[in-house]
Amino acid sequence: MRTAAETEVRRPSAVRALTALLATTAAATVVVELLNWVYAPEQGFALAVRTGWALLRSLGFLLLIGHVRRGRTLARPFGLILAVTTVFAVARLIVPRQGVPPLPGLLGFAVLTALCVAVVWLLYRSSALAAHLVRHRPRLVIDARGISWRETPPRRPEANAWLLTARVAAFTYSPLMLVPALVATGEVRGDRLAALPAVLFWFGAGIAASYAVLLCTAFLLRGRRWAARGLVVVTLLVLAVDLPLCWWLLGLDGLVRDGAPLVTAAALTFYALRRAARANPAP
Structure with a gap:
């Protein structure tokens, strides 16, 4: 047996x-x-x-x-x-x-x-x-x-593999913003205490990015084409907030160390959205 x-x-x-x-x-x-x-x-x-x-x-x-x-x-x-x-x-x-x-x-x-x-x-x-x-x-x-x-x-039509890739890549925005923001807290001391509101804003933007990505990708996987445009806007806003703060609070070294991974994730998101659009062209 x-x-x-x-x-x-x-x-x-x-x-x-x-x-x-x-x-x-x-x-x-x-x-x-x-x-x-x-x-x-x-x-x-x-x-x-x-x-x-x-x-x-x-x-x-x-x-x-x-x-x-x-x-x-x-x-x-x-x-x-x-x-x-x-x-x-x-x-x-x-x-x-x-x-x-x-x-x-x-x-x-x-x-x-x-x-x-x-x-x-x-x-x-x-x-x-x-x-x-x-x-x-x-x-x-x-x-x-x-x-x-x-x-x-799933009840909805099966999502394109590139849409899943874009979703996963976009979900990295929040931690990739929060890590340099946490690093920046160690730089805010002495004569740089005036930068504390910027660090707090950085944390808030990182948390807000996670909710914005969650909203866009939820509709993206359901085939809503406006969600792809929304994710592009969120990505551009994330870059517009994170990269200047990296340069200002962490210097060129921080911009390279902490900005480059975020730029890579954003580029992968754009590429995945483009491939998904080619695989499922608009009627």
Whole structure:
């Protein structure tokens, strides 16, 4: 008699390979961040905040493992955004304000970048993964059989993959604004106390951006074309607020370290919206 474990459907080899790769990437993220911290010439508040934010990405890779194992459609855009922003988050910590980066940090960054590239390549180039990542998240269902929590297709038409990518990319706006705002709190002291209202405004704008993105993307996935234009406007406003504040409160170094990841996320959002519009042209 066969046991339940023996009759369980074996996942494709590509899924097992990606799961192992994601676990390795999560561990590599932690190791590289610790190396950066040890070899950093300045271990101040700003580095601690940015390092903490980068370390949180290791949890993101673990969450992505769950999506991959369950075959969620969200895994592809989530993995793409996570890989791209991880590379930027680590890159901005390796380069010191002066001098050249330490060799251990450079080697760790090279390894982590290679792992992230491999993750994206598997997610988007593997036909086995494409056939596996087709399931939707379970939700509460009330029908004639009663109340249950099970996987069901969404009532709305299935969203274009590029729309999902734009949605995930746009959801990074808020944390990418809040991290430099938190860094700026360490700069507001002494003769710079007058900048405190600007920092508070920065925090408020970061929180407001999350709600604006949530509203736009909710209608975007329902096929409302005005939502795409709204998301473009939100993106431009986010850039108009964040980049000048980075330059004013954190200097050119902060503009590069904290502004570049946001610009990358915005560019990916624009690109995804454009690809989605081409895939679903207006009637």
